[in-house]
Amino acid sequence: MSDDYYQILGVSRGASQDEIARAYRKMARKYHPDVNPDDVSAKQRFQKVQGAFDVLSDPDKKNRYDQFGENFESFEGAGASQFGGMDLEQIFGGGAGGVDLETLLRQFGGPQHAGPQHAGPPRQGANRQDEIEVSFHTAVLGGDKQILVPGNTETPERINVKVPAGIENGKKIRVAGKGELSPGGGPPGDLLLKVRVAEHPCFRRRGLDLELDLPLTVAEAIRGAAIDLPTPYGVITLKVPPGTSGGSRLRVKDHGIRGVHSSGHLYAVVQIHVPQDVSGLEDGMLEKLESCYPENPRDGIRWE
DSSP, X not given: OOSOHHHHHTOOTXXXXXXXXXXXXXXXXXXXXXXXXXXXHHHHHHHHHHHHHHHHTSHHHHHHHHHHGGGXXXXXXXXXXXXXXXXXXXXXXXXXXXXXXHHHHHHHHOGGGTSOOOOOOOOOOOOEEEEEEEOHHHHHHOEEEEEEEOOSSSSOXXXXXXXXXXXXXXXXXXXXXXXXXXXXXXXXXOEEEEEEEOOOSSEEEETTEEEEEEEEEHHHHHHOEEEEEEETTEEEEEEEOTTOOTTOEEEETTOSOBOSSOBOOEEEEXXXXXXXXXXXXXXXXXXXXXXXXXXXXXXXXXXX
């Protein structure tokens, strides 16, 4: 590969920082040692890609590289710029009568230029953001979700995501080690997945509580009934008291969202269904039913 940093990353000299970063990620995935564990040449290419990115992603280094080329670091500091990168001992002489090189370097470039530089630990890769949709059932009870994420090669990687029970819409799940690769050979970043919970055709969530509409016939509402009711934790028998009105909320204790410290309840909201065809009713039956109301049920409606 060429020693020209722009050619190493495959970008033009006028490339933006975003273009440089995208090119780096593509090349890093291709030549990363974890992807090519037995390929020495791939490791060498990765090191060149890393070196090129370290320079071109730093605006100050990039500017000096554009001016002076790959030896731009020789022109860094006052001492180097004044003497053009030449050997100072050749200018001032060495030995007993010469100028002490370490002292001279401290005068012009500071003590940091006289000794070896120690790089810090490699930084972690950047986190990656994404979204996943989970079913209402999975959000309530928890479960697994298979998704595809960008891998270290051109082929996407299939991973399993653990969805915790009771997760709310908009919350995030962290998947360790599935973010961007580290530019310095350190650990990769994490994948942060924003959860979007799909709607259920029957159930609704209200905090830790669950709700559903429960249709009853007129006879069931008047006489009372025992109804088989599906819940997230199995089918139960719900007792409907006699004389139950539409809009009543029948509670099933601890059958809502089961959290770490507390659990919600399930509420069945009664809806009374009246048959459309009442031609089979006996004469006077509706009048008898009407007489059972001691007062007008709409008397409590007020605007002010």
